[in-house]
Amino acid sequence: MLSADLGLPDIGLTTLSEVAGRGQQIARMTELPAIIDADTGFGEPMNVARTIQTLEDAGLAGTHIEDQVNPKRCGHLDGKQVVDEDTAIKRIRAAADARRDPNFLIMARTDIRAVEGLEAAKDRAKALVDAGADAIFPEAMRTLAEFAAMRAAVEVPILANMTEFGKSDLFSVDQLRDVGVNIVIWPVSLLRTAMGAAGRALDTLNEEGQLTSRLGEMQHRADLYDLLDYEAYNHFDTGVFNFQVAR
Template sequence: MLYAPTTAADKRIALRAGLASGELQLFPGAFNPLSAKLIQQKGMHGVYISGAVLSADLGLPDIGLTTLTEVAGRSQQIARMTDLPSIVDADTGFGEPMNVARTIQTLEDAGVAGMHLEDQVNPKRCGHLDGKQVVDLDTALKRIKAAVEARRDPNFLIMARTDARGVDGLQAAVDRAKALVDAGADAIFPEAMASLEEFAAVRAAVDVPILANMTEFGKSELFTTRQLADVGLNLVIFPVSLLRLAMGAAERGLDTITREGSLTSLLPEMQTRARLYEVLDYEAYNTFDSGVFNFSLDRHFGAQ
């Protein structure tokens, strides 16, 4: 009832254990707290909080317009609703190294289990758009070092994302991944890999967990979880998938209202009221209400 009982500290321990388990960790992207509850109920390993989704939720494009306050606030709302560990997209850290340090501690306070920090210039671009640029290596390393230095919980996961593949090619991405690990990154997110062989090249270069981004309509082919596991990857995110599915359904619903005058024909595709109440655990709230607030008028007022 209310928020998940598992503490942020325990979620961080669980995240690291999952990454070390040898089993590919599945982290679908939650577009709101309710979808995070559904992700848990469907047996996934964790919840991903996408910068692109947070931007879209505000009606904005994913070009670095969101603020730390917005990202941390929404992350807290999502993370506290699930016992699963959450990883959040922290873009470029919202400023210079000192800002990165503040970002880390703010996200720790928000209750997430980890975050990733990228090496794009600010303002950033979606990793699957053309025209993005990366900062020089020294700047990228300073961001990671600042994050590691600021971290208070040693189990809070600091992941380095590199967009170098789409700017300077695979070898540049591999070289940068190795340098980011040397700077203290706990895991690597190589963005926009073009093939399984490219993922395998990064896997061979570093000995920390590696994340695969299986976002639709992007630069990467949509590899199966089996294919990703077979090349030794540790975690896969589906960052915008649930939002795309939901928005696609919403568009069809609006079109149906215009065309048919009601949504009767789409009732079989809707989540029922009963299922929504099940996801929200209405029964637990009802039990709580009955135990705490139930009373008898006769007991208080006798026969008056």
């Protein structure tokens, strides 16, 4: 989660340049399609349009834009507010009209379930699809039945957000597949795992004065070098260093 990485709460304080920059780093390192959270689009419809083109330029495959008011709140906290349907539609219409790559995924996230209920979420999802959304992200569904109801409401793919300690139960891939969910994300799970390990390591350092007992939990230096393809960089650098123009 970029906001946590920056030491900020998830309330819409990140900027387009920060999000696009991190997205570009991720897209550069994988051959898989990468989608990114664009919050409320970083402004009014014209800003949303610029957001889409900036994310396209960063090499991303898609994004999701939500219908909360700005500044937003984490989708699994109480006290959320959503914009009216006209504003939500304009955000998605601007996104769909601004994209230059027809394969760039425009996903519309709606948080209205927690504010006005499931029927309102179904109605909002249908309106967002009509506005040009390629997929729907219904946030904070509480049960598999609610996911199934969202699946039945629209013909485009839907996404499930399996974030720990939130409003939704933690369903398995098989459970979600069985009710028609097409995409599942675990957006904060690796951060929570890593931060939990970091906290335990700091406790060990305080208690034992060293981290030898934690070596088995660490990524080995050789594994990191392999992941980053260190040898390829070294080979390239050596080739440049030894290069001479033939005379």
